Amino acid sequence: MPGSSGTTVRGALRLTCPLYQVGTRVHRIWGALAGAGILAAVALVAFSPARWITRPLRTLGATTTQLAEGRLAPPPDATAGTPELRCLATAFTRTATRLQHLLKAQQAFASEASHQLKPPLTALRLRLENFEPHLDPRAHGSLEEAVGEVERLGRMVQGLLALARLENTATMPEPVDLDTVLAERAAMREPLAAGQYVALDITGPPVGPPAGHAWAIPSALEESVDNLLRFWRSSESHHDGTGLGLPIVRHLVDASGGTISLHPAPGTGLDARIRLRPVTGHRGDAH
Structure with a gap:
């Protein structure tokens, strides 16, 4: 940089700055950017296989939630994913289907048995009540106890029917x-x-x-x-509760x-x- 006084140059100033520090920093930044780019590329390449591997797991999770709510439609796909996941999906579907069949059979049995028991219990109660005029007065107490037991069985049947209706009915609040x-x-x-x-x-x-x-x-x-x-619940062993x-x-x-x-x-x-x-x-x- 020339130093002058008027038109006369009296001297010159020279300033020198080494660039190796700047170059080192630039190289470091470019290295970091290159590393980030490589990681992004690897993540992008691995994203699709990762989704392919985890898709059956997500499907099994959703199916498990459905099964907890009492339904299984549709069953998980047993043809996707790794061999281990396909085996797991197949076993899960078999177990869930079997469980649903057992639950439906139990509900059908409770409902059918309750319906079949109602008419005989009603007829038995009527027959017992018709005996009252023909019995010795000393036997009326036993007759009343027998009628009470029949009524208790009738309430139990009604309770079973109510539970069967609740199990078979899916309603929203x-x-x-x-x-x-x-x-x-x-x-x-x-x-x-x-x-x-x-x-x-x-x-x-x-x-x-x-x-x-x-x-x-x-x-x-x-x-x-x-x-x-x-x-009410009596403290004695004999009470009218059906449970x-x-x-x-x-x-x-x-x-x-x-x-x-x-x-x-x-x-x-x-x-x-x-x-x-x-x-x-x-x-x-x-x-």
């Missing part, structure tokens, strides 16, 4: 007006409760909105309330996406709590 259902069931059960010297009360917060709407499958709340009212009322309630509540818990009530009795999902998320759980 719908909005249910809790206040209306509770008021209707209490009104329907009032005469029976009064005959047993029991009062039915619907209680809740003294101030605030009504219970509102919750999600439940059709008729689930009505049947649950009916099975819980007047429900099917609470399983029916639990099945209905589970199918509705809710929960049920049973606790001893203060003093005596049973505290049964059913919690259902509210239709709107502004009031918390409806119970």
